[in-house]
Amino acid sequence: MKNSALGIPLSLSEPARAAPPPTDDIFDKLAAGDAATLAKCISLMETGGPAADLIHRRICAKTGRAAVIGFTGAPGAGKSTLIDAYIAVLRGRGAKIAVAAVDPSSPVGGGAILGDRVRMRRHALDPDVFIRSVASRGHLGGLSESIHRVVDVMDAAGHDFIIVETVGTGQSEVEVAEIAEVCVVVNAPNMGDEVQAMKSGVLEIADILVVNKADLPLAQRTTKQLRDMLKLRRSRQDISILETVATKDTGIDALSGAIDGLLAKRTGDKQKSRQRRLRRLIAQTASRLMNDRMREFSGDAMDELMRKAATGEIGIAEAAAQALSLVRP
Amino acid sequence: MKNSALGIPLSLSEPARAAPPPTDDIFDKLAAGDAATLAKCISLMETGGPAADLIHRRICAKTGRAAVIGFTGAPGAGKSTLIDAYIAVLRGRGAKIAVAAVDPSSPVGGGAILGDRVRMRRHALDPDVFIRSVASRGHLGGLSESIHRVVDVMDAAGHDFIIVETVGTGQSEVEVAEIAEVCVVVNAPNMGDEVQAMKSGVLEIADILVVNKADLPLAQRTTKQLRDMLKLRRSRQDISILETVATKDTGIDALSGAIDGLLAKRTGDKQKSRQRRLRRLIAQTASRLMNDRMREFSGDAMDELMRKAATGEIGIAEAAAQALSLVRP
Numbered sequence: 001m002k003n004s005a006l007g008i009p010l011s012l013s014e015p016a017r018a019a020p021p022p023t024d025d026i027f028d029k030l031a032a033g034d035a036a037t038l039a040k041c042i043s044l045m046e047t048g049g050p051a052a053d054l055i056h057r058r059i060c061a062k063t064g065r066a067a068v069i070g071f072t073g074a075p076g077a078g079k080s081t082l083i084d085a086y087i088a089v090l091r092g093r094g095a096k097i098a099v100a101a102v103d104p105s106s107p108v109g110g111g112a113i114l115g116d117r118v119r120m121r122r123h124a125l126d127p128d129v130f131i132r133s134v135a136s137r138g139h140l141g142g143l144s145e146s147i148h149r150v151v152d153v154m155d156a157a158g159h160d161f162i163i164v165e166t167v168g169t170g171q172s173e174v175e176v177a178e179i180a181e182v183c184v185v186v187n188a189p190n191m192g193d194e195v196q197a198m199k200s201g202v203l204e205i206a207d208i209l210v211v212n213k214a215d216l217p218l219a220q221r222t223t224k225q226l227r228d229m230l231k232l233r234r235s236r237q238d239i240s241i242l243e244t245v246a247t248k249d250t251g252i253d254a255l256s257g258a259i260d261g262l263l264a265k266r267t268g269d270k271q272k273s274r275q276r277r278l279r280r281l282i283a284q285t286a287s288r289l290m291n292d293r294m295r296e297f298s299g300d301a302m303d304e305l306m307r308k309a310a311t312g313e314i315g316i317a318e319a320a321a322q323a324l325s326l327v328r329p
Numbered sequence: 330m331k332n333s334a335l336g337i338p339l340s341l342s343e344p345a346r347a348a349p350p351p352t353d354d355i356f357d358k359l360a361a362g363d364a365a366t367l368a369k370c371i372s373l374m375e376t377g378g379p380a381a382d383l384i385h386r387r388i389c390a391k392t393g394r395a396a397v398i399g400f401t402g403a404p405g406a407g408k409s410t411l412i413d414a415y416i417a418v419l420r421g422r423g424a425k426i427a428v429a430a431v432d433p434s435s436p437v438g439g440g441a442i443l444g445d446r447v448r449m450r451r452h453a454l455d456p457d458v459f460i461r462s463v464a465s466r467g468h469l470g471g472l473s474e475s476i477h478r479v480v481d482v483m484d485a486a487g488h489d490f491i492i493v494e495t496v497g498t499g500q501s502e503v504e505v506a507e508i509a510e511v512c513v514v515v516n517a518p519n520m521g522d523e524v525q526a527m528k529s530g531v532l533e534i535a536d537i538l539v540v541n542k543a544d545l546p547l548a549q550r551t552t553k554q555l556r557d558m559l560k561l562r563r564s565r566q567d568i569s570i571l572e573t574v575a576t577k578d579t580g581i582d583a584l585s586g587a588i589d590g591l592l593a594k595r596t597g598d599k600q601k602s603r604q605r606r607l608r609r610l611i612a613q614t615a616s617r618l619m620n621d622r623m624r625e626f627s628g629d630a631m632d633e634l635m636r637k638a639a640t641g642e643i644g645i646a647e648a649a650a651q652a653l654s655l656v657r658p
Contacts, residue, residue, distance in 0.1 A: 050646070057644035074404065149645075278639055283623040285649035286656075290619045294612040310607055315386035316478075317379070320614035327615075 045149035059156035064274035070180030098154035177205035214243035374478035388485035393603035399509030427483035506534035543572035
């Protein structure tokens with residue numbers, strides 16, 4: 001049992017009351033920023049279940065101090081390299097940083113292939129930079145639930161900045177916007193149709209648009225396209241567009257400054273932002289609970305409901321409402 | 330009002346009973362495969378709400394005839410070109426085909442940028458090939474709900490094959506596997522770390538793995554890597570690996586044959602597959618209903634719940650269960 005050091009059974013089938021409470025030692029070590037303890041706690045947060053809930057409950061009141069920054073964008077835009085360079089700027093100020101890189105590896109299986117060390121090599125040996133891949137579960141609400149908990153644990157471990165990196169195609173972008181106080185969307189020149197097509201939605205969630213690899217041909221065209229798109233959306237005139245060359249540390253100070261500017265504006269909303277994250281986590285968990293119950297639910301009443309829906313006797317909305325009342329606690 | 334021709338108000342705020350029932354004319358035209366009617370119905374399915382529910386209810390009993398094939402894979406793997414070539418094979422047999430291309434464009438805004446005509450150009454003028462972009466909503470359950478309804482409408486309109494194309498990074502892959510009877514995962518040689526990392530999860534949902542652009546250097550290495558990964562998963566020894574060059578129509582007959590083989594095996598399960606899709610649609614809708622209620626829910630009881638969760642007095646699972654009982658219908 002991988003996490004037996006925590007004294008918490010990992011099995012999800014064991015009821016919550018069977019789990020011995022985590023010892024205070026764990027919480028002391030976590031608050032002191034002990035990397036091994038943090039790593040174990042994150043694994044538990046990803047696994048979910050009663051053990052995750054117990055730990056999360058204990059650390060919940062100690063969260064809300066860290067700034068949470070989201071980085072998203074298509075594969076190949078250079079997100080990891082950009083984050084690597086951004087971390088260097090933050091480290092220059094003495095900040096402690098944790099990175100949760102949401103790995104698209106495994107929608108069903110759950111196992112991440114990308115090692116943490118592949119990403120952000122520059123800081124691999126720095127004890128004040130904690131980098132962790134978090135597997136994207138792909139289940140309804142799955143990513144949000146675990147990433148919210150992971151961010152909370154990183155927060156409780158005393159990190160000043162928590163960077164959440166996601167590969168941006170649809171769902172995960174929205175989720176990063178829900179978690180992060182500032183959301184950076186990374187673009188690169190000349191990335192093909194599908195990537196271009198992403199931008200319309202991305203404008204809704206971006207606080208800062210970065211055109212990375214700005215030394216490549218066509219970079220200026222990409223920047224211009226983004227500017228033109230912004231002009232069409234009066235509601236988002238406040239989005240900055242910045243050019244960077246992450247591999248050469250070009251433009252990173254400007255990016256860091258833009259992020260700081262947004263964070264400073266939002267300081268008053270810090271507690272509100274924490275409340276919103278918590279509420280979202282509760283809603284996601286409730287939704288997943290309900291979905292689990294729906295999947296497992298069977299019986300004559302459900303069969304009858306399915307028959308009625310299949311023949312069109314009742315519509316899907318009515319069927320869904322009836323199903324909810326069938327499975328309610 | 331764009332869809333006034335259907336005699337159905339589009340506004341979601343109008344209660345279901347206020348909507349006049351769609352005229353029989355619409356359903357006759359849809360059953361006859363009229364493209365304009367189908368396009369309007371699909372728009373309504375995407376919009377959702379009472380009007381979508383009314384139409385879906387009427388067509389529900391007429392679904393279950395089409396074969397639903399999923400194509401997923403990373404941007405740049407050549408999915409659209411491969412589908413284009415596959416459609417040519419199907420058209421040679423006289424089949425009617427509908428394509429629902431899930432567009433990653435707009436997680437929040439909902440508007441698709443990619444015109445339908447950009448994709449699958451070869452068949453743009455063929456009246457028996459209906460191609461439509463469906464915007465990925467990015468909301469919890471949103472994609473599944475609308476794509477299920479869109480596939481049902483395409484089915485009721487008399488298409489023999491319905492092809493669902495998604496960009497594969499996480500969530501959408503799982504959803505395509507839930508909808509499709511046969512799921513084709515498209516790879517291309519040498520696509521970088523993030524793409525490689527996807528494969529582990531993809532094995533869980535793939536029925537057929539395609540290495541497209543097989544005339545490129547490194548194609549054989551990619552095929553070998555996939556074979557090696559399959560060997561490690563004894564449970565999925567049945568997955569075929571096929572090499573194609575979609576731009577030259579190479580390997581497409583073999584792909585079509587492999588799909589037919591799987592469909593033939595599953596003929597007996599056709600009704601079961603239809604039932605599963607319906608059940609999933611009901612579950613998704615119920616889950617979204619619950620989530621909507623959770624988001625809107627407020628009041629003293631909810632504030633108290635949030636306070637308890639924030640201070641760690643209760644855990645998230647307990648808070649979620651209590652929240653469910655607060656918002657239940």
